[in-house]
Amino acid sequence: MSLKPTIGIETHIELNTNTKMFCRCAVVDTDEPNISLCPTCIGLPGALPVPNKKAIEFITLLALSTGCEITSKGMFHRKNYFYPDLPKNYQISQFDLPVGLNGELEIVIDENKDYIQIERVHMEEDTGKSSHSGSGRIESATSTALDFNRSGVPLVEIVTKPVISSSKQAVAYIEELRQLSIDLNISEGRLEKGNLRFDANISVAPEDSTELGTKVEIKNMNSLRSLERAIDYEIQRQTKALEDGVEIVQETRHWDENKEVTSTMRSKEGSADYRYFSDPDLPNMFLSDQFIKEVETLMPLLPKAQREELMTTGLSLSQSNILSKSDDWIKKMYVKVFDQTKDSVASYNWITGELQGQMRKANIEVLPEWFNDDYLSEIIELIKSNKISFTSAKIILTEILTTETTPSKVAEQKNLFQENDSEKISEMINQIIKENQDIVDRIKSGEDKLVGFLVGQLMKQSNGSVNPGMAKELLFKELKG
C-alpha cells in the first residue's frame, strides 16, 4: 500500500507592538516576573478589554500580504478552557469571522517555487508562562508558578490548509512566513525567543484516497530542526501503524527534543469543547475601506517581489531566495555592490560566502563603522582586472574587517598587487628554474603536472604577487618552447 502524508501548520506570531492586545501594559522582554500587569491582563473582575490599533493594523498587513480576503465585519470570541496560565479562564480569539481568509504564500525549495494555501489569519492574545516545581518528572510537580508578563501579548495565528506534503516544504513555509513578518516589521521573528511558534497537524492516507487520514497534532517544536525531525518521525510512526493495521488515534502529541520521538499528550479537543461564543465585552469590529487603504500604504517590498527583483540582476531563484532571507544590511550591500560591479555572481559570492564566512570566523556580528560597501566592489574590480589574486583578495578582506584602512592601501602595504609585467615574471621564472633543475628535467620528460609545483614556488617567492595564470603560461613556454 502506497501512503501519502498530509500536513497543515498553525503558526503563532508574537507581534512587536509596544503594548499588549487588550490593555496598555508594556510588552516586556525580561526574566523579572510579573512586572507589566494590570487588571485586564490578569483577569480581575470588571476589567474591560480594548483592542490595540497597531496590532489590528499589523494583522491586516499580514493578511493582505498573504493575499487573504479581509473580513470587514469581524468579531472576537471567547475560547474557554481552564489552565492557570490563562487567568480569565478564556482566551480572547476569533472564531468564524477572522481578519483574513483564503490566502496563499509562495515558498522556494532549491530552484522550485511552490504555493501554500492559507485558510485563515486571526487575532488573539498570548497566555502567561507557567513553570512547574518539584523534584523529578514534570508530572510529579508539587506546584505551578506563574508569570503573567506575556499574558495578553498580541498573537496572530496563521493556519494553512492541509496542503503540505513533506517536512522540507513545512520548513520552507516557516522560513518564508518568518521573513515576511520581519519585512512587514510586525515581529522580531526570533524563534529562540518564541516570537514564532508552530504546531503541525499530520495525517497519512493511501495515495489514491480522496479523504485525509486521522489527524494528529504535534506540539513543542521550538526550532526548524525540530519541526523537520518531528514531522519525519510522525510520518514514519503513522505509516508503520497503518501498515501494521493499527488504528491512528486523533490526539495531541508532544515532540521530545532529546529522545527525538513524539508521545501522547492528551486526546484532542474538538472546537465544541472550547465553547466559543462572541465576547460580550468587545463590540463587532468593522475594518473600513479607508482603514484597509491606509494599511496598504505601509506594505514594503515583499520577499516574493524581492526575489523577482534579485533574479533580474542574474541570480538564480535559490540565490535570490537566500538573499531575500538575509539581514537587511546584506540585501542592501548586494544591491549596491551589484550596481557598481554589474557582476551578480561575484557580488553574491563575496557577500554571502567570503564576507559572512570571515565575519562568523572572527565573531564579528556587526560590520565596523569604517567598512564601506564600496570596498567589496573595489576588491571585485581588482580581481577582475588581474591586479590582485583571489588569495590576496581574501587577505585584504580580513585586514579591512579588523583595521581602519582601504583595499588598495592593504594591497600596497602588503605588496599584494600582482605582477603582470611578463619581463619581470620571466626574470623570476629563470631564477626558479635554476633553483629547481631536477623538477625542470622531470617536466621536460613529460611530467607536466609538476608545473604546478613551480608556480607554487614562484607564488611563494613573490609573496603571491605574481599573476598565477600568466606565470603558468610563461613557464610552459619557457620549458616546452
Added chain:
Amino acid sequence: MSNEFNIKNIAKLASINLSEEEQDSLSNDLSIILEHVNALSDLKLNSQQQEIFIHPLEKELELQEDEVVESLTHDEAISNAPESKDGKFVVPPSME
C-alpha cells in the same frame, strides 16, 4: 444520561463537580434548552439572512493607540495572591 451530550464531559470541561442527582436534573434542563435552540435550524434562510452578526452591544469597536500606560506595580499585582514565590504566583500543580 442524554443521547445528545455527555453531561459528565461537560462538567469536566466547565471544571465543576456534579452529584448524580445534579447530573440527572441538569441533563433534563439541557435537553430542553437544546431542543429549543435546535428549532433555529428549521428556519429557511437565504445567504444574506444567514450572515448573522448579533452582538449584545450595538456599538462599533473602538481601538486604542499603542502607547504604554503604567498600571499595577509588581507588589500590588501579587498582593492578593494566596501564595507567591520569587515574584511569581504559585498555584496547585497543574499538569495535563
